[in-house]
Every structure is written in structure tokens, then in C-alpha cells.
Amino acid sequence: MTVQTDIFAEWAAQVLAVRSGRWQPERDRAFWHEKAAHYDAGQPPLPNTVAWLRERLTGADSLLDVGAGTGRLTLPLADAAARVTALDHSPDMLAVLRGKGPPAHLDMRCQELADALQDPTLAPHDAVLSAWSLAYLPDLRAALTGLLRLARRDLYLLEDDGLGSPHVTLRRQLAGQPRAQRASSLRRALHALGESPEHRPITEERELTFPDTAALLAQTRLPLPDAEALAFLLPYLTPEGGGWRYRWTFDVHVLHVPVRERP
Numbered sequence: 283m284t285v286q287t288d289i290f291a292e293w294a295a296q297v298l299a300v301r302s303g304r305w306q307p308e309r310d311r312a313f314w315h316e317k318a319a320h321y322d323a324g325q326p327p328l329p330n331t332v333a334w335l336r337e338r339l340t341g342a343d344s345l346l347d348v349g350a351g352t353g354r355l356t357l358p359l360a361d362a363a364a365r366v367t368a369l370d371h372s373p374d375m376l377a378v379l380r381g382k383g384p385p386a387h388l389d390m391r392c393q394e395l396a397d398a399l400q401d402p403t404l405a406p407h408d409a410v411l412s413a414w415s416l417a418y419l420p421d422l423r424a425a426l427t428g429l430l431r432l433a434r435r436d437l438y439l440l441e442d443d444g445l446g447s448p449h450v451t452l453r454r455q456l457a458g459q460p461r462a463q464r465a466s467s468l469r470r471a472l473h474a475l476g477e478s479p480e481h482r483p484i485t486e487e488r489e490l491t492f493p494d495t496a497a498l499l500a501q502t503r504l505p506l507p508d509a510e511a512l513a514f515l516l517p518y519l520t521p522e523g524g525g526w527r528y529r530w531t532f533d534v535h536v537l538h539v540p541v542r543e544r545p
């Protein structure tokens with residue numbers, strides 16, 4: 283017997299179980315209030331993902347980036363479209379974006395997604411992008427249906443599948459924490475809505491350098507004896523100037539829904 287699970291109920295249960303309560307918009311905004319100033323420093327650049335998206339966006343009349351944050355993707359993609367809207371509910375994240383001097387054709391919109399989806403002043407855009415911004419929305423069905431409605435040509439959802447750095451992945455495994463498989467969940471959710479998204483994993487590289495072994499172990503915080511932690515990390519390490527270069531790859535999962543054929 284096959285047990286059919288409702289992906290939307292499953293997603294909502296996971297979101298509502300998060301201890302931080304970030305499914306409440308004011309909690310999520312408070313989180314970003316604390317993090318906004320340091321967000322960019324902790325994020326890897328995504329050159330391959332940007333290049334892939336730029337190629338597809340070029341010539342688009344308009345791009346809507348939902349949960350644009352500090353503009354990590356919005357800014358390098360901005361010159362591919364004639365008009366760009368950066369929507370985010372965090373004034374702090376948008377303040378960082380504003381501080382980078384966005385181009386004149388980029389409009390910043392500080393609004394909760396659920397409100398924006400009911401707001402007739404938010405017109406459809408050729409392309410809609412949402413990168414790591416749906417994670418705390420309990421009503422995924424409403425969010426995706428709304429994004430599909432706003433996308434005239436293409437919807438792009440970007441997520442990872444909970445496999446990031448080797449040390450965080452191992453820490454979670456050792457703590458018995460299941461990894462969030464959001465990319466797979468989004469894919470199932472789109473299928474449940476009758477869509478057939480193209481799934482494109484794009485490999486990116488991350489690199490950190492450490493002046494010595496103590497600094498490496500302090501940052502990776504593996505709950506193992508030092509020698510075991512170092513043995514685990516070794517395949518990703520290259521000695522450099524008495525310290526270490528720590529390099530790994532990870533996949534960004536792009537789900538692309540072409541919506542051209544819709545009336």
C-alpha cells in the first residue's frame with residue numbers, strides 16, 4: 283500500500299515546529315534585524331548560479347526577486363532585466379541593499395509576501411525569483427500559487443537540500459538532526475500543483491582560510507577529539523602558510539517553472 287503524504291501539510295508541520303517561531307513575520311524580521319549587517323560576510327558568492335540565471339533572464343522586461351535580502355542575487359542580475367523589484371519584509375536587509383547603491387531601475391518594496399500577493403499594485407513580472415526565502419512560510423500552497431500567478435514567463439526557486447559545509451553536515455548528523463530537504467519538498471509541492479519544474483543542480487565552491495589548526499577547529503566546532511576532527515576535515519584541506527585552506531563544493535538546486543504557455 284502506498285501512503286500518500288500531503289506535502290503542504292508536511293511542510294507546514296515542519297515550519298510550525300521550528301523553535302525560533304520564525305513563521306511569525308515579526309520574529310523573522312527580528313532575526314534579520316540582528317543578522318542583516320553581517321549576512322553578506324557569511325554567505326558564499328554564487329558565480330555559477332548567477333551566470334546560469336543571467337543567461338536565462340537576459341532580455342526580460344521585468345524581474346521580481348522575492349525575499350531579495352541584501353541583493354546577493356538581485357544586484358548581479360539587475361542589468362539583465364529592464365525593471366527589477368526587490369521585495370522583502372525586512373527593512374534591515376533592504377537597508378543593506380540600499381547601502382550598495384542599487385541601479386535606478388531597481389525598485390525596493392518592503393512588504394510581507396502574503397500581503398504582496400493580495401496587493402493589486404504588485405503587477406506580474408516576466409521572471410519571478412525566490413532564493414532561500416520560503417523556508418518559514420507555513421502556507422506553501424498559497425505562496426507558490428501566488429508566485430506562479432505573478433510570473434509571466436518563468437518562476438525560479440532556489441534552495442539547497444541541507445547539504446552545506448562538511449563540518450555542519452557532520453555536526454547535524456552527530457546530533458541526530460534530520461537535514462532539511464527543502465529543495466526536494468519544493469519540487470514535490472510544485473508537482474502537487476500540477477507543475478513539472480526543470481530541476482537543475484548547480485555546483486558552487488566555498489573556501490575558507492585559517493591561520494592555524496586551532497582556528498580551524500574552533501570554527502568547525504566538531505564534537506570530536508581534535509585528531510578525529512582533523513582526520514575528517516583532511517580531504518577538504520590544503521596546507522597554506524602554516525595554516526589551512528578549507529574548500530568544499532555544494533549544490534544549489536534551481537527549480538525552474540516555465541509559464542509561457544499560460545493564458
Ligand SMILES: C[S@@+](CC[C@H](N)C(=O)[O-])C[C@H]1O[C@@H](n2cnc3c(N)ncnc32)[C@H](O)[C@@H]1O
Pocket residue numbers: 307310314325348349350351352353354355369370371372375393394395396412413414415416418419
Ligand atoms: C535567507 S535570506 C535570502 C536572501 C537572498 N534571497 C539571498 O539568497 O541572499 C531570506 C530573505 O527572505 C526574506 N523573507 C522571509 N520571509 C519573507 C516573507 N514572508 N515576506 C517577505 N520577505 C521574506 C527575509 O527577510 C530575508 O531577507
